[in-house]
Each structure stands twice: as C-alpha cells, then as structure tokens.
Amino acid sequence: MSASDDDIPARLLAWYDRHARTLPWRSPPGAAAPEPYRVWLSEVMLQQTTTAAVAPYYAKFLARWPTVEALAAADDGDVMAAWAGLGYYSRARNLLAAARMVVERGGFPDTEEGLRQLPGVGAYIAAAVAAIAFGRRAVVVDANVERVVSRLFAIAEPLPASRKAIYERTGAITPASRAGDFAQAMMDLGATVCTPREPRCLLCPLSADCAARAEGEPGRYPVKAAKRAKPTRRGAALWIERERAVWLVRREGTGMLGGMRALPDDGWSARSDGSGVPDGEWEDAGVVRHGFTHFDLELAVHVSRTATPVGDGEWWPLDKLEEAGLPTLFAKAAARAGAR
DNA sequence: AAGGCGTGGGC
DNA sequence: TGCCCAAGCCT
Numbered sequence: 006m007s008a009s010d011d012d013i014p015a016r017l018l019a020w021y022d023r024h025a026r027t028l029p030w031r032s033p034p035g036a037a038a039p040e041p042y043r044v045w046l047s048e049v050m051l052q053q054t055t056t057a058a059v060a061p062y063y064a065k066f067l068a069r070w071p072t073v074e075a076l077a078a079a080d081d082g083d084v085m086a087a088w089a090g091l092g093y094y095s096r097a098r099n100l101l102a103a104a105r106m107v108v109e110r111g112g113f114p115d116t117e118e119g120l121r122q123l124p125g126v127g128a129y130i131a132a133a134v135a136a137i138a139f140g141r142r143a144v145v146v147d148a149n150v151e152r153v154v155s156r157l158f159a160i161a162e163p164l165p166a167s168r169k170a171i172y173e174r175t176g177a178i179t180p181a182s183r184a185g186d187f188a189q190a191m192m193d194l195g196a197t198v199c200t201p202r203e204p205r206c207l208l209c210p211l212s213a214d215c216a217a218r219a220e221g222e223p224g225r226y227p228v229k230a231a232k233r234a235k236p237t238r239r240g241a242a243l244w245i246e247r248e249r250a251v252w253l254v255r256r257e258g259t260g261m262l263g264g265m266r267a268l269p270d271d272g273w274s275a276r277s278d279g280s281g282v283p284d285g286e287w288e289d290a291g292v293v294r295h296g297f298t299h300f301d302l303e304l305a306v307h308v309s310r311t312a313t314p315v316g317d318g319e320w321w322p323l324d325k326l327e328e329a330g331l332p333t334l335f336a337k338a339a340a341r342a343g344a345r
Numbered sequence: 346a347a348g349g350c351g352t353g354g355g356c
Numbered sequence: 357t358g359c360c361c362a363a364g365c366c367t
Contacts, residue, residue, distance in 0.1 A: 051363040058353065058362085092351025095365075127365045147363045165347095192363055201361065202356085232360095233348090259366090261350070298350055333352060 013157075013214055014180040014187055020210035021190035026197070028056060029063055034186050041113040041138040042073045045103075048130045049096050056196075062091050076101065077108040082255075085264050086330025094332070098264050099125025115139045137185035144176040145188035149195025155227035156199060159216035163228040199223075237301045240273020241282050242335065243315060244290065244308040244342035246323075251339070253329060254318035261297075265332050268339070269315040273302065285312035293337045304334065306341045 022034045030047030032039050046066060050059045065087060070076040076084070081101060088097035103123040107113050113134075114120045120131035132143035146154075151164065154171050162170060180187055198209050204223050206212045217223035245252040256267045261274040271282060287307040295302045314320075321329050326339060 048363060053350090053362055053364060054352080055354075055362050090352075092353090093364085095350065099365085125365065129364060133363070145363085148361085149363070189363090196363085259350095263350095296352085298352090299348070 013178045013211060014183075016210045016214075017190045017194065018180070018183055018186060021186055021193065024193065024197075025189065026056075026193050029060055031189065038138050038140060038185065041115075041134060042076075043067070044134050044138040045113065045126075045130070046100075048133050049100050049125060050091065052096060052130075053093065054091065058091065062088070073104050073107050073113070077104040079104075081264070082266075082330075086266065086328070089265065089330035090333055090336070092333075094262055094265055095259060096125055098259065099123075113138075116141070117143055133188060136188050140185060142179065142181050142184040143188075144172060144179050145184075145191070146172055146175050147192060149192040149199075150175055150188075152201065152227055153191055153195045153199045153211075156204070156217035156223050157211060157215050159220060159226065161228060163230045165230065167227065235296075235300055237303060238273055239303045239305070241271040241305045241307055242268040242293075242338045243270065243282070243287075243312070244268060244306060244339070245312050245314055246308070246310050246342075247320065249323045250320040251323060251326070251342075252314045252318050253321045253331075254316050262332050262334070266321075266329050266335075267331065268335050269318070270304075273304065282307050285309050287312070290342045293334070293341050295334045295337060302334070304338055306338045308342050 018034075025031075025034050027033075030039060030043050038044075047059065047063055050062055066076075069087065070079055079101065084101050085094065085097055088094060103125055106123055114122065115135070116139075117131040117135045120126050120134050121128070126134075129145065129147050132145040133147075135141040136143040136145055146168075151168070151171050154160070154174050155164075155167065158174050160167050160170055160174070194209070194211070198205050202224060206215070206218050206223060209215070212218050215223065217226045243252075252269065253266050254269050256262050256265050287309050290306040290308045293304045293306060295304065331339060
C-alpha cells in the first residue's frame with residue numbers, strides 16, 4: 006500500500022459524499038437515518054437480489070404495510086402473495102415472524118446481538134441495520150465488501166475460507182463514526198467501480214491503496230472455490246380447470262417454495278426422478294424449463310378438465326390469476342397451460 | 346459446515 | 357447459450 010490504512014475510510018467517505026447512489030430505502034450521506042423498519046425491510050429484500058428487482062417490491066410493501074405494526078398484523082397469505090416473484094420465500098416467512106416479534110417486544114432491537122435474534126437476520130443484516138439505522142459501529146460484510154477487501158489486500162485464499170480474514174481486514178478499516186455510510190460506501194464502490202469483471206480502477210478512490218491493482222490483475226480477486234455442477238430434475242405440474250377456474254394448492258413447510266400458492270405437482274421438489282401423473286385424461290401442454298440455485302427443472306405441464314382435484318386447495322378464477330401470487334415457476338407453467 | 350433455497354439480467 | 361452474479365440465512 007502506498008498510504009496507511011487510516012486514510013482508507015476518510016477517502017472512501019469523501020467519495021461517497023459525491024457519488025452515493027440514490028436508492029428508495031436510503032438517506033443521502035450525512036442525513037438523518039431512515040426508520041429501522043425501512044432499513045430492515047430493504048436488507049431482507051436485497052439478499053442475493055439486485056436493487057432493480059427489489060425497488061418495485063419495496064415500494065409495494067411500504068405502501069401496503071407502512072409500519073412494522075401494520076406488517077405484523079398482515080395476513081400470512083397476503084404477504085406471501087406480495088412476495089411472489091422475488092424468490093427465496095423463506096425470507097417472506099421470516100419477515101412476518103420477525104415483524105411480530107418486534108411488535109411483541111415493543112420495537113426493533115438496536116444492537117447487533119439483539120437484531121440477530123430475529124428470524125431471517127444474520128450477521129450481515131444485523132450489522133447493516135445496527136450501522137445504518139442506529140448509527141452504531143458495526144463491521145458490515147456482504148459480497149461487495151468481500152470483493153473490495155479481497156482486492157484491497159490481495160487475499161489469495163479462496164472464498165468462502167477467506168471470510169474470517171476478510172472480516173478482520175474490514176474491521177480494521179471501519180471507522181468509529183459514520184459506520185453506516187462507510188458500509189454503504191463500500192457496497193456502492195463494489196457495485197459501481199470495483200465490479201466483478203473489469204473493475205474501473207481509474208475511478209476508484211482506493212486505487213492507490215489497492216494491493217490487487219499493484220499486482221496488475223485486480224479482476225483475479227476474490228479467488229473462489231470451484232462450484233459443483235447443477236443437476237437437472239424432471240417433474241410434472243397439473244392444470245385442472247373447471248368453468249374458468251383452476252385448482253391451486255398451497256405448498257407446505259419450509260422447503261422449496263414453502264408457503265406459496267402453486268399448481269399441484271408430482272412431488273418433483275422432493276425427488277429427482279419425477280414420475281407419475283394421476284389417473285385421468287391429461288393433455289400434454291409441453292415443458293417449462295426453470296433454473297433454481299442448485300438444480301435445473303424440466304416441468305411437464307399436464308392439463309385436464311375432468312380430473313379430480315388433488316389435495317387441499319381452492320378453485321381460483323382464471324381472470325384473477327395474476328393475483329394468486331404464484332412463484333415464477335408456476336406462473337410459467339400457467340402460461341404454458343393457457344397457451345396450449 | 347456444506348448444501349438448500351428463486352429469480353432476472355448481463356455478457 | 358450458458359454461466360456468473362446480486363446488500364445471505366438456516367440447518
């Protein structure tokens with residue numbers, strides 16, 4: 006490094022004062038912090054999800070449930086349906102459970118340790134909310150920070166083994182004041198300058214400090230462990246129609262798409278072979294392909310107007326299908342069934 | 346502690 | 357097209 010670590014937060018915050026992104030859940034640099042509810046809601050939505058994808062959902066949730074009290078009083082099915090399409094549905098289940106805990110205890114915890122007790126709040130979100138909403142010094146490490154810090158210090162150890170070292174290095178450059186702005190500055194830097202491919206080092210306020218840049222190939226970091234191949238599973242979904250209505254069920258439990266409204270299926274999510282359509286006269290409506298995090302799915306869509314409804318469900322009017330809150334997989338299957 | 350857990354966009 | 361990636365958490 007050409008300068009001491011002490012200068013890093015100062016340079017980064019000066020950069021942030023001029024280049025902070027404007028985002029719906031964020032206050033401008035130096036302004037009063039947003040309400041904890043808004044920070045928490047945005048952080049939950051932003052897990053593994055782009056800001057562009059989150060923005061409309063954040064607006065919708067805030068308009069419909071403006072406070073944590075309103076959210077705590079919401080109907081479970083309404084919240085799940087409002088989350089439909091955003092993915093990682095355990096987030097919605099935990100969101101509601103956490104809102105009810107917060108109301109029960111009379112407000113948000115204002116420490117990392119307290120926040121960690123809420124379901125769906127892990128190390129990252131607890132630190133982010135403590136820093137951004139409550140102004141506490143907290144070491145905030147997300148994937149952006151992992152990338153920036155890996156490059157800044159040329160950490161050669163691959164992720165995820167390097168997480169501990171990254172946390173310590175991040176802690177060493179996190180300032181006592183403006184920790185929330187510092188965290189958001191690191192994330193903005195990672196999102197707009199220190200990008201995964203072809204980082205724009207000429208625009209970076211930390212380029213003089215960056216060991217990876219000094220080495221000449223900053224895009225080499227962070228080093229990542231090899232990932233495993235994604236298998237393909239096959240399954241079937243059932244479109245059972247009567248009088249302009251379709252039979253929808255609610256998926257149980259906390260597994261794949263748990264808690265979400267869905268088409269009946271053959272159990273593909275619990276098995277890898279996919280087999281078996283119940284007796285009856287089924288028309289083949291084709292196959293929907295959908296990629297999940299750890300496997301690809303080829304879902305055959307079977308259509309019947311005479312088959313007996315499967316399981317515990319309800320007849321849903323076709324002209325209101327958009328309001329059913331189907332996850333994207335089943336929205337695709339519905340489109341396939343309708344297009345036959 | 347490594348794998349389950351969604352989806353859409355960029356290249 | 358196929359792969360990588362995006363403000364991770366839970367078990």
